[in-house]
Amino acid sequence: MTTVDYGGWLINELSLAVSDLVNPSKRVSILYFASALFFAFVLFLFRYGKGAPRRLSALFSWRLWWHPSARVDYALWLGNRLILSLLFPKVITTLGVVTWLMFQLREVGLSPLAMTIPDWSVIALFSLCYFLLDDFSRFWLHWLMHRWSWLWAFHRVHHSAKVLTPFTVLRTHPVEGMLFYGRSLLVQGSLVALFVTLFPGQVSLLMIGGVFVATYVFNICGANLRHSPVPISYGKTLERWLISPAQHQLHHSAAVEHYDCNFGVVLAVWDRWFRCLQFGSDQQKLRYGTLSTLDQTGVFGQYLSPILFLGRGLNGRQAGLIKTTLVNAGKAKARETTQAKPE
Amino acid sequence: MKKTLLTAFIGASALSLHAQTYDFAVSLPDYQGDASSSVSYGGQIARHALHNSLKKASKSGDLALMESYFSSKAEGLSILDPVSKKGFAIKQSSIDELSKGKDLKSSAYPGTITGWPGNLTGPEVLQQMVTNAANTKGGYDPVNGYDYTQLISKFTMGAVFYNKAVNDYLDEKLEADVKPNDKPYSKGAPYTGKEHVWDEAFGYFGAPINGLELTPKEVVQIVKLNPDYFAKADANKDGVVDLKTEMAFAHAYYAASIDASGKTDYFHTILQAFYDGRSVIQDAKGKVLSAAQREELKGYAKVIGVAWQQVIAEAAFKYAGSVYADLEKIAIIEESNGDVKKAYRNYVKHWGELKGFALSLQAAGRDLGRTQSQLDRLIGFSPVLFGNAQVVAANSKGEFTQSESVTMQEYKLNMLKVQNLLSSHFALTAKLNDRTGGMDDVLEQLKSGPSAEND
Known part of the structure; x- marks a missing residue:
C-alpha cells in the first residue's frame, strides 16, 4: 500500500466513524441524542415542572463535552475504529459460524419442525429469544469483566471516565471490543443456526426502520442518558425490571458501596438473579472513575494500561489471585482505590 | 363521450403495448433499400x-x-431443437433459414477458465x-461424475451468449470510435453500427420481441412448446x-423461470433496459x-449486465440446493442399503448444471x-464421488485424475457455503432451492459492523 492508499483508508474509516452519528443502528446517532433529550425533558417536566430545564443544563455545558476525560472518549472511538477495521476482516465471520453450526445440527438429526407455524409466530419467537439471550449474555460478560482481574484490566478503561457523556459508550479497549464481537458471534451464531434449522426460510427479526425493535425502543427511550450527567430513575417498581440511567450511573460510581452493581443493559432481572441490583435516584450525586492514575491517562496510556495493570498484578500481591482467575473485582477495585493517591 | 374516451384509452394502451415491442424503423437518412425494420440479429x-x-x-x-453444430459452420444443418410439434408449428427447420456460416466455438470467451482442470x-x-x-453413453460419465449434456449447454450459454453480449457488444462496442451511429453497419445495411451492436446483444439474451x-x-410455457400457449407465442x-x-432461448428462459417464482423481475428488467x-x-x-x-446507453x-449476471x-444457487438435496437422498438410500443409481444420476446432472x-x-x-x-x-473440478474422491487435474488428452477429497456429506457443507457466497456476492433475491434456511437475510438484519459499544 502506498501513502495515498493509507491516506484513503484513514479518511474512509474516520468518515465511516462519523457516519455513525446518523446511523439509526448506532446508539450515538443524533436521532437518539434528540429523542433522549426529549424523553428526559418530558419526564422531568412531569416530575419537577419548571425545574426540568435546570436538571438538563449539565448536558449543555462545554465543560462536559470538552472535559479531558470526554476527549479521551473521542480519541478511543476514532482509534478503535482504525484498529478494529484492521482486525475485523481477518476474524471468523458469523455467516461461517452459522453455516457450520447449522450443518452440524442437521448432521445430528435436527430437522425442520413437522408442523406448520405461521411466519409471525416464528418472527416473534426468534425476536424474543434473541432479545433475552443477547441481553443476558451482555450482562454476564459484563459481570465477568468485573469479576476476573485479567478482564477487568481491559474493562477499567471504560470505568476510568471521570465524566459521562453519550460517547463514553465507545470508551472501550479494543481487546474488550473483540470480546464483545466474540459474544455477539456466539449468541447470533447459535441462535440463528438453531432457528434456521427448525424454521428454514421463516426466520426474521422484528424491525423498525431497519433496526431491531428492542434496540430501537431502548435507544429512542433515552439509552444515551445512561452515560450522561443527568440521573433519571424509573422508580423502584420499574427498576426491578428495567435498568434506568440512574442505575447505570451507580454502576460507574467510584464509591465503594456502589461497586459491582447493575451490570444489566436493558433488563434488571439478571442483576436481581445475581443479587447485585441497586436502585437509582434522580437526586443522586456521584463521583466517577477508578480513582487510580488511569483516570488522568491519555489515549495511548489507556491502550497500554492493561499490560501495565496485569504486569503489576503478576509481580505483586494479585499474582495468586489472577492465576485462579477468580478475583472479586470489587475487591480488586477497592485495592486499587486504596493504593492510588486520592485526587 | 364516455365511449370516445374509452376508445381513445384502449387505442393509447394498444399503442403503448405496440411501442414496447422490440422493433424499430430504419433511421439512416440515406438508406435506399426496401427494409422497413432496422432490427436484425439472425x-x-x-x-x-x-x-x-x-x-x-x-x-x-x-x-x-x-461438431457440426459446435464448430463446423457447415450449411444444410437441420434444427434439432426446437422442432414443430402438433399444436405448435415452428417456422424454421434449418439453421440456414436463420443465418449461414455461424458456429459456437469461435465466439466463446477466449480467457482462461480457472474452474475447469487443465488451464x-x-x-x-x-x-x-x-x-x-x-x-460416453448419452453424454453421461459416471466415473468422473460428469453430465456433458448439462455442462456443454450451461457453459455454452455463458461462454458464448453472455460473454459476447456483456463483454463485447454492451462494453467496448459502445465506445465512440467503434461502430458509429451515422453510418450503416456494413455497406447497404438498413441499420447503423450502434443499432446493430445493441440488437446483437438483445439477440444473445434470447427473448421474443x-x-x-x-x-x-407464459415465456416458460412457450419454450416448452406447450400448445396451450401457442396463441401467445x-x-x-x-x-x-x-x-x-x-x-425465447437460453438466459431469457432462465430469467423468466426464476421470475415465475414471483420474487424477482429479471426478465422484464433486462428487456426494458x-x-x-x-x-x-x-x-x-x-x-x-x-x-x-452514450452515457445513457451505458x-x-x-x-x-448486472441483472443478467x-x-x-x-x-x-438453485442447483447448489439441488446438489445438497441429492446428497441427502443418497445418504438415506445408502443407510437402507438401497440402489443409489438413480439418485447418483440426478446428483451428477444437477452438479453439471451448477458447474456450467x-x-x-x-x-x-x-x-x-x-x-x-x-x-x-x-x-471443485467434479462432484465428490463414491469413495470420497474428486477430479483434481486433467492431462492434454482430456483424461482426468482423481484424488482423495472430503466425504459426500461434508460436500453438503460446501453447497451451503456456495449458496451463501452467491447470495451475498450477487445480491440474489429469488434464491430457489435455498438450503441455508435464509440465514444470510437474518444475519444482514443483525449486522452491526466494526464498533466497540460498551454497555
Whole structure:
C-alpha cells in the first residue's frame, strides 16, 4: 500500500466513524441524542415542572463535552475504529459460524419442525429469544469483566471516565471490543443456526426502520442518558425490571458501596438473579472513575494500561489471585482505590 | 363521450403495448433499400438454435454430429431443437433459414477458465467437453461424475451468449470510435453500427420481441412448446412461431423461470433496459451519438449486465440446493442399503448444471475477485464421488485424475457455503432451492459492523 492508499483508508474509516452519528443502528446517532433529550425533558417536566430545564443544563455545558476525560472518549472511538477495521476482516465471520453450526445440527438429526407455524409466530419467537439471550449474555460478560482481574484490566478503561457523556459508550479497549464481537458471534451464531434449522426460510427479526425493535425502543427511550450527567430513575417498581440511567450511573460510581452493581443493559432481572441490583435516584450525586492514575491517562496510556495493570498484578500481591482467575473485582477495585493517591 | 374516451384509452394502451415491442424503423437518412425494420440479429438466433441442437446431439455419442453444430459452420444443418410439434408449428427447420456460416466455438470467451482442470480457454473447455461427450453413453460419465449434456449447454450459454453480449457488444462496442451511429453497419445495411451492436446483444439474451407483454410463466410455457400457449407465442398470428422474433432461448428462459417464482423481475428488467437503450439510439435518427447519449446507453447496458449476471448466479444457487438435496437422498438410500443409481444420476446432472452456470460467471471478463476462487474451490473440478474422491487435474488428452477429497456429506457443507457466497456476492433475491434456511437475510438484519459499544 502506498501513502495515498493509507491516506484513503484513514479518511474512509474516520468518515465511516462519523457516519455513525446518523446511523439509526448506532446508539450515538443524533436521532437518539434528540429523542433522549426529549424523553428526559418530558419526564422531568412531569416530575419537577419548571425545574426540568435546570436538571438538563449539565448536558449543555462545554465543560462536559470538552472535559479531558470526554476527549479521551473521542480519541478511543476514532482509534478503535482504525484498529478494529484492521482486525475485523481477518476474524471468523458469523455467516461461517452459522453455516457450520447449522450443518452440524442437521448432521445430528435436527430437522425442520413437522408442523406448520405461521411466519409471525416464528418472527416473534426468534425476536424474543434473541432479545433475552443477547441481553443476558451482555450482562454476564459484563459481570465477568468485573469479576476476573485479567478482564477487568481491559474493562477499567471504560470505568476510568471521570465524566459521562453519550460517547463514553465507545470508551472501550479494543481487546474488550473483540470480546464483545466474540459474544455477539456466539449468541447470533447459535441462535440463528438453531432457528434456521427448525424454521428454514421463516426466520426474521422484528424491525423498525431497519433496526431491531428492542434496540430501537431502548435507544429512542433515552439509552444515551445512561452515560450522561443527568440521573433519571424509573422508580423502584420499574427498576426491578428495567435498568434506568440512574442505575447505570451507580454502576460507574467510584464509591465503594456502589461497586459491582447493575451490570444489566436493558433488563434488571439478571442483576436481581445475581443479587447485585441497586436502585437509582434522580437526586443522586456521584463521583466517577477508578480513582487510580488511569483516570488522568491519555489515549495511548489507556491502550497500554492493561499490560501495565496485569504486569503489576503478576509481580505483586494479585499474582495468586489472577492465576485462579477468580478475583472479586470489587475487591480488586477497592485495592486499587486504596493504593492510588486520592485526587 | 364516455365511449370516445374509452376508445381513445384502449387505442393509447394498444399503442403503448405496440411501442414496447422490440422493433424499430430504419433511421439512416440515406438508406435506399426496401427494409422497413432496422432490427436484425439472425446470427444470434442461429447460434441459439445451434446451442439447442448441440444439447440434443450431445446425447448421441456422435462426435461428427456434435461438431457440426459446435464448430463446423457447415450449411444444410437441420434444427434439432426446437422442432414443430402438433399444436405448435415452428417456422424454421434449418439453421440456414436463420443465418449461414455461424458456429459456437469461435465466439466463446477466449480467457482462461480457472474452474475447469487443465488451464484451458473457453473454446478449449467446450471442445474438451464435446470430445469427451462422444466417448460416453448419452453424454453421461459416471466415473468422473460428469453430465456433458448439462455442462456443454450451461457453459455454452455463458461462454458464448453472455460473454459476447456483456463483454463485447454492451462494453467496448459502445465506445465512440467503434461502430458509429451515422453510418450503416456494413455497406447497404438498413441499420447503423450502434443499432446493430445493441440488437446483437438483445439477440444473445434470447427473448421474443413482444417479451414485455408476456408474463414469465407464459415465456416458460412457450419454450416448452406447450400448445396451450401457442396463441401467445404467435404474436403476428401467421400460424407459425418465428424463432427470430417469437421464441425465447437460453438466459431469457432462465430469467423468466426464476421470475415465475414471483420474487424477482429479471426478465422484464433486462428487456426494458434493452428497449429503452435501443430507443436512445433510435432517437438519434442516424446521427453520431453524443457523449450524454452514450452515457445513457451505458447506464442501460449496466442494468442489463448486472441483472443478467444475477440470473446466472440465481440458477447456480438453485442447483447448489439441488446438489445438497441429492446428497441427502443418497445418504438415506445408502443407510437402507438401497440402489443409489438413480439418485447418483440426478446428483451428477444437477452438479453439471451448477458447474456450467458457475463457470459461466467467470466467462465474460468480469472480475469476480475472491468469489471466483472460492466458488472454484467449494464446487471443485467434479462432484465428490463414491469413495470420497474428486477430479483434481486433467492431462492434454482430456483424461482426468482423481484424488482423495472430503466425504459426500461434508460436500453438503460446501453447497451451503456456495449458496451463501452467491447470495451475498450477487445480491440474489429469488434464491430457489435455498438450503441455508435464509440465514444470510437474518444475519444482514443483525449486522452491526466494526464498533466497540460498551454497555
